[in-house]
Amino acid sequence: MKILVTGGIGFIGSHTVVELIENGHDVVIVDNLSNSSVKVLDDIQKIAKRRPVFYEADIRDKAAMERVFTENKIDAVIHFAGLKAVGESIQIPMEYYHNNITGTLVLCDVMRTHGCKTIVFSSSATVYGMNNVSPFKEDMPTSCTNPYGWTKLMLEQILTDIAHSDPEWSVVLLRYFNPIGAHPSGIIGENPSGIPNNLFPYLARVAAGILPCLSIYGNDYDTPDGTGVRDYIHVVDLAQGHLKALNYATEHKGAEAINLGTSRGTSVLELVKAFEKANGVKVKYKIVERRPGDIATCYADTAKATELLGWSAKYGIEDMCRHGWNYMNKK
Ligand code: NAD
Ligand code: UFG
Numbered sequence: 251m252k253i254l255v256t257g258g259i260g261f262i263g264s265h266t267v268v269e270l271i272e273n274g275h276d277v278v279i280v281d282n283l284s285n286s287s288v289k290v291l292d293d294i295q296k297i298a299k300r301r302p303v304f305y306e307a308d309i310r311d312k313a314a315m316e317r318v319f320t321e322n323k324i325d326a327v328i329h330f331a332g333l334k335a336v337g338e339s340i341q342i343p344m345e346y347y348h349n350n351i352t353g354t355l356v357l358c359d360v361m362r363t364h365g366c367k368t369i370v371f372s373s374s375a376t377v378y379g380m381n382n383v384s385p386f387k388e389d390m391p392t393s394c395t396n397p398y399g400w401t402k403l404m405l406e407q408i409l410t411d412i413a414h415s416d417p418e419w420s421v422v423l424l425r426y427f428n429p430i431g432a433h434p435s436g437i438i439g440e441n442p443s444g445i446p447n448n449l450f451p452y453l454a455r456v457a458a459g460i461l462p463c464l465s466i467y468g469n470d471y472d473t474p475d476g477t478g479v480r481d482y483i484h485v486v487d488l489a490q491g492h493l494k495a496l497n498y499a500t501e502h503k504g505a506e507a508i509n510l511g512t513s514r515g516t517s518v519l520e521l522v523k524a525f526e527k528a529n530g531v532k533v534k535y536k537i538v539e540r541r542p543g544d545i546a547t548c549y550a551d552t553a554k555a556t557e558l559l560g561w562s563a564k565y566g567i568e569d570m571c572r573h574g575w576n577y578m579n580k581k
Contacts, residue, residue: 252276252323253496254366256309256357257330258302259286261440262372262429264294265489266328268438271298273493278322280315281331282308285443293437309353312360319364326368326500327361328492329354332401335447336376336543339398350401351408358412367419370495371409373507374402375427375481375548384479384515385551388425388507395543406507413505420499427481427511427550429488431570432577439577440485450482450570453522454578457531464533466518468540473547477518481511481549484565484573494559511550512563521567528571 253270257263258279264286270277271294279291279302288306295301303322307314309331318324332350333339339346354371361367378386379393394400406423413419430450432439445461446452455461469476491510498506516524522533555561565573 251325251496251500252278254278254280254318254322254324254327255302255330256280256327257332259283259288259290260330262426262485262488263330264290264438265433265485266330266492267294267302268298268433269486269489269493271300271302277302278318278324279304280307280309280318282306285333287441290438297433297435297437309357310349312356315356315360316363319360319366324364324366326370326496327357327366328370328496329357330372332372334398336396336398337447339401340396343397346397346401351404354405354408358409367416368499369409369420370422370424370492370499371405373406373423373425374399375425375509375511375550377403377406377425378548380545384547384549385513386509386548387551388509388554410505413503417503419505420503421505422495422499423505423507424491424495425507425509426488427483427509427548429485430482431484431486431565431573433486434573434576436573436576436580439574441581449518449521450574453525453533454574456535457525457529457533457575458578462534464522464535465538466535467538467544469537470540471546473517475517475519478544479515479517479547479549481514482516482521482567482570483510483512483563484570487512487563487565491555491559491561494561498559506558508555508558509550509552510555511552513550513552515547515549516567524567525571525575528568529575531575
């Protein structure tokens with residue numbers, strides 16, 4: 251199939267593009283490079299031995315998107331393009347709503363015009379909000395506390411409404427838990443610019459001596475060691491989940507929300523210890539105040555992914571730590 255991957259130069263997108271090419275698909279990428287480097291195209295080619303077609307374009311640019319769909323007979327879309335920093339979304343909400351929501355509306359409009367009605371969308375565990383108890387199941391009530399989260403929740407609603415309005419649409423809403431790690435080759439991985447907000451890239455930079463010390467946000471949560479518990483998932487497992495979701499979407503109409511996680515919770519301290527053990531390094535840390543908006547525990551119920559997609563995560567925490575570190579040291 252010919253698959254359009256929006257945001258395909260980014261962290262999760264690039265790993266998914268590799269899996270798509272390795273599984274015989276033709277890939278067209280649209281990315282505006284707002285949070286990525288075009289060099290990743292060479293890296294994808296190095297691993298997958300084929301270079302995807304690339305358009306440097308913004309998904310909000312309707313003329314550019316028309317050109318992509320006119321020049322390529324796209325069968326389905328995997329839609330990663332979006333802004334994703336929670337804190338920044340509180341500072342500049344208009345940019346977040348415009349980029350994520352307008353962008354998706356323009357994309358869907360052009361898809362409809364060209365008769366392409368199959369989309370796999372990057373949603374997030376953030377839609378489970380503050381009030382549910384883990385493991386999170388897809389039928390739990392959803393809510394949000396920041397503009398980034400709202401864009402995900404609103405887009406889930408918009409895409410579901412589109413699927414309900416026209417029975418030819420297939421929509422899969424993938425709710426990712428915490429993607430970390432890197433491709434085992436060490437050629438692609440996560441490379442946030444500036445000081446990372448997320449735990450894994452931060453602690454890897456502390457281990458490398460680039461940053462002095464990890465601040466652990468609270469050790470008084472109601473968790474086994476008091477630090478926050480998350481469901482870390484290897485980015486390659488996540489990428490493979492997208493291929494399964496694509497297969498599902500091509501065979502089923504309508505809209506489905508599906509969790510992609512491991513069903514396993516790991517605390518901040520456990521992740522630090524696992525990283526130290528896997529890589530033979532030390533991570534200096536101190537305990538500081540809780541970060542506002544964080545919940546104590548977040549992990550997935552993955553039964554629906556197993557049942558509908560025939561997918562489950564294969565990699566463990568140690569692999570995630572090893573591969574993430576390997577990537578950092580090769581860069
Ligand atoms: P990323 O920033 O590495 O990748 C997103 C890519 O989209 C970037 O290459 C960026 O340049 C591009 N982009 C952004 N806006 C665009 C636009 N208007 N037009 C064209 N390209 C645009 O992020 P990621 O971690 O790979 O995340 C991919 C998706 O998954 C995002 O939608 C994100 O919200 C979602 N998600 C990520 C996480 C996570 O922890 N990484 C968790 C849950 C959901
Ligand atoms: N943490 C620290 N120190 C840090 C960074 C994080 O102690 O420097 C802790 C947090 O308090 C939390 C855990 O590490 O307990 C994980 O935090 P991350 O920032 O790595 O991830 P979050 O679970 O807060 O959020 C991530 C993405 C969101 C997404 C969510 C669910 O950033 O966009 O996973 O998929 F919505």
